[in-house]
Amino acid sequence: MLRDRFDNLISTSSATARDLYVEAVDRLLGAAPGIEEGFAAVIEADPDFALAHSGIARAYQIMGKVPAARTAMAKARALADGLPQKEAAHLHALGLLIDGKGPEAYRAIRAHVAEHPRDVMIAQTCTSIYGLIGFSGQPGREAELLAYTTSLAPHYGNDWWFLSQHAFSLGETGQTARAAIMIDQSLALNPRNAHAAHVRAHVYYETGEPSAGVDFLDRWLRDYARTGLLHCHLSWHVALWALAQSDADLLWRMIDSSVAPGAALSPPLTVLTDSASILYRAELAGLAVPPERWKAVSDYAKRYFPKPGLGFADLHAALAHAMAGDGEALEAIIQDATGPAADLVRKFAEAYRAIADQKWAEASRHLVPAMADHARIGGSRAQRDLLEYTLLGTLLKQGRDVEARRLLELHRPVQAAAPPVRGL
Numbered sequence: 001m002l003r004d005r006f007d008n009l010i011s012t013s014s015a016t017a018r019d020l021y022v023e024a025v026d027r028l029l030g031a032a033p034g035i036e037e038g039f040a041a042v043i044e045a046d047p048d049f050a051l052a053h054s055g056i057a058r059a060y061q062i063m064g065k066v067p068a069a070r071t072a073m074a075k076a077r078a079l080a081d082g083l084p085q086k087e088a089a090h091l092h093a094l095g096l097l098i099d100g101k102g103p104e105a106y107r108a109i110r111a112h113v114a115e116h117p118r119d120v121m122i123a124q125t126c127t128s129i130y131g132l133i134g135f136s137g138q139p140g141r142e143a144e145l146l147a148y149t150t151s152l153a154p155h156y157g158n159d160w161w162f163l164s165q166h167a168f169s170l171g172e173t174g175q176t177a178r179a180a181i182m183i184d185q186s187l188a189l190n191p192r193n194a195h196a197a198h199v200r201a202h203v204y205y206e207t208g209e210p211s212a213g214v215d216f217l218d219r220w221l222r223d224y225a226r227t228g229l230l231h232c233h234l235s236w237h238v239a240l241w242a243l244a245q246s247d248a249d250l251l252w253r254m255i256d257s258s259v260a261p262g263a264a265l266s267p268p269l270t271v272l273t274d275s276a277s278i279l280y281r282a283e284l285a286g287l288a289v290p291p292e293r294w295k296a297v298s299d300y301a302k303r304y305f306p307k308p309g310l311g312f313a314d315l316h317a318a319l320a321h322a323m324a325g326d327g328e329a330l331e332a333i334i335q336d337a338t339g340p341a342a343d344l345v346r347k348f349a350e351a352y353r354a355i356a357d358q359k360w361a362e363a364s365r366h367l368v369p370a371m372a373d374h375a376r377i378g379g380s381r382a383q384r385d386l387l388e389y390t391l392l393g394t395l396l397k398q399g400r401d402v403e404a405r406r407l408l409e410l411h412r413p414v415q416a417a418a419p420p421v422r423g424l
Helices: 015-029 035-045 050-062 066-078 085-098 102-115 120-126 141-156 160-172 176-189 194-206 210-221 231-244 248-259 268-284 291-304 311-324 327-336 342-356 360-370 381-397 401-411
Strands: none
Touching: 015 035, 015 050, 015 120, 035 050, 050 066, 050 085, 050 120, 066 085, 085 102, 085 120, 102 120, 120 141, 120 160, 141 160, 160 176, 160 194, 176 194, 194 210, 194 231, 194 381, 210 231, 231 248, 231 268, 248 268, 268 291, 268 311, 268 381, 291 311, 291 327, 311 327, 311 342, 327 342, 342 360, 342 381, 360 381, 381 401
């Protein structure tokens, strides 16, 4: 048996398959283009390598290709007989995730990582805002994510992937100075790690440096293919800074080339959430958003997320449906919301319904009780500013300017110098 980059024994006798597997895993860890193609090459080199099939299953799942992911996972399971216990447990834990059994998968993954912390394909499922902790819907999930990446530190040291993930956990809990140092270390080790570029963007956002952020991502994105996992989201960050700098031309250029449905090539979850978010933040900033833009996002949500179940997606789908005037689709989310954050989904969806009807006081009444722990809905602090600014917008419409200003200065003081909502 051979070993991967993290010194795990892997059940392939082909050195070529091993080398291709290491490369494919690194593509996934760095959100590089060609993840699926990378694992396909491993399978071609060794069709009986179970971890190659589970790897491509994970790649498909990340891209929202659920049927393909489950087919690939079935092939991996069919090759499980005779595997060492560690690899069998790897397949079991990842299989639960691919099957959509989130709570079960989380328990199996945490147990596996406790025993095998350097099994990185399993460990990475709980990192980032879109991991099992990030989408748990549970109170305190930001602190839990930091505790999780902290527990991995002794096992990964200065690995470029780990540094980027731990830096993100630090930044989301307010430790931006430490995050900045760590993310620069990660970028020095692997300048093309898209997750590191993403975290660097968040540091610029949290420290209120839009010009530096635009300059950094403008350079970084030049060599990042549009098929890269994070291309849409990094472009969303540029669009946000364009909005902050009142550069409408850059804003619409980024949306139309890299964020909007039909333009972005990233996972459907990213396209939906980033599109709905940037359009509404543009409206809050005082820009006119044509109705057809909202209809395109609403139609996209109905196509890729026809049934409620993932709170972060449901929130943005509700926003799109409300702004597009699709009351039927919006009501379906309000009535059928499920999952650990369903209570928040309903409140936010009802708020956006009231906003669409210009019932500003009613919207505020729905928003206020949901704001206490909106981290449960998922997403980063930068993404959840959508909710903070939505509340400010409803207060301004009621003439409660002083209250709105005070809330901004209390909750997001770094953004107060260049208020993101027209009228502040």
